[in-house]
Amino acid sequence: MTASWPPAPLSVDEPVGAPTLLPARAYVRAEVLAWERRHLFAGTWSCVGRVDELPAQHGVTVGDVPVLLTRDGDRTAAFANTCRHRGHELLPDGGSADGRVVVCPYHAWVYTLDGALRAAPRFRDVPGFSAADHGLVPLPVEVWHGWVFVNATGDAAPFTVHLGELAGLVAPYAPEKLKLAARHDYRVRANWKVIVENYQECYHCPRIHPELCAVSPPNSGHNYDLPGAWVGGAMDLREGAETMSLDGRSRGAFLPGVDRRRVLYLALFPDLLLSLHPDYVMTHRLRPLAPDTTRVECSWYVAEGVLDASYAERFWDRTNRQDWAACESVQRGLASPHFRPGPFAPNEDAVQRWVTLIRRAYLGTPPWEGQ
Structure with missing residues (x-):
């Protein structure tokens, strides 16, 4: 499934005659950039760096969506950078860590590098609670010629x-x-x-x-x-x-x-x-x-x-x-x-x-x- 692609908040109809540049508001308006961040950056495939420079955990904002990248040996994964408990970011934008587990700084929920929930303090005896239901939300990620690309909304066309x-x-x-x-x-x-x-x-x-x-x-x-x-x-x-x-x-x-x-x-x-x-x-x-x-x-x-x-x-x-x-x-x-x-x-x-x-x-x- 791909994004619905609602129109941007501006008119881009060309005048009759030769094709022209976009109107000035496409380059100066905050609401246009906000739309672009969601649909053109988060909604497609943004480059987030080189795979050989990634630590075990890295937080990055793709467009307007916080993303958590993890690297475990040759495996690179991407997840929504939001704890499944109360939504706290697991790492700040630009933050990194080298641990084998991801620990939420808010209530100490613990995730493995493949996104599985390992521990949720004080939830052991909560009826009906299952760690398997609360893993991190995975996002599409591709490594191409050493560069890492992420689709932060999860609904773009395949990278190929x-x-x-x-x-x-x-x-x-x-x-x-x-x-x-x-x-x-x-x-x-x-x-x-x-x-x-x-x-x-x-x-x-x-x-x-x-x-x-x-x-x-x-x-x-x-x-x-x-x-x-x-x-x-x-x-x-x-x-x-x-x-x-x-x-x-x-x-x-x-x-x-x-x-x-x-x-x-x-x-x-x-x-x-x-x-x-x-x-x-x-x-x-x-x-x-x-x-x-x-x-x-x-x-x-x-x-x-x-x-x-x-x-x-x-x-x-x-x-x-x-x-x-x-x-x-x-x-x-x-x-x-x-x-x-x-x-x-x-x-x-x-x-x-x-x-x-x-x-x-x-x-x-x-x-x-x-x-």
Whole structure:
């Protein structure tokens, strides 16, 4: 069973003529973000991190739903982060523990890592009480190439349907075999959708990304039109450039079996941006904090044996900060009473696909259904 997908609390009808951006209120209104948190984040498949970084117990808020993740050997599970007694959170958002059992801090109900109720103080002699009836509520969870995805409402389409044909594009890079080389946390004063829209076009690159344009032609490549809840495409490397770095040189190890002349930029709905390079994988994981504020966790993954990935980190930290400044300016412009949605340029087709996906979701069509 999948979510009923009630329409969002705003009108998204397009004017007659060329397709346009969403209306400004989609980027600035608190009630719209509240709807998105429930339906687009909790109601689909949100990325909650890397499986090899999970402790035995971890609390995280997925959209607007508190979730408890547990890890027991190779088994990863997800549960509603609410005690079956009085609803107290078992761990706070961002909290973690390494114990073999989960203990509610309110009345000390005890659960195993597979969600079963082990002990409920003073309930031993209560007539009709059965621990088997009060286990934690399980939630769908999937581990894909080392990333953990959770459907916090429990009613999304299967993860394979959500991925669609993205799976075949990512598989050659085998991200699960790569190690974390660096990570930056950014707080960007822009709506999460503005960040994805910026990520999906290089129309802006000649104006704000001189380093990027030196190693990759901004008009190169193509965008994909394939099934799944994602958008994206590929760009070429310039002649003589080995990778995306300040001098175009790689100081890492090239990944076997991948195209060494292109870089893939893929946005898996709703919150994981995948940048696949010949010699490293970079991700941006988004968490909306407010209509105009987004936390962005940027991570770089390289092959085992690579000791220094600073060549990639320096290039993208500079590029990220250029993007964040642009996104923050867009957000300020969206808040102007004079903003009107503009048309898409011919090379903004991936942005248009993303906006169409969002628009259809607002109107009641889940993002995993064909565009």
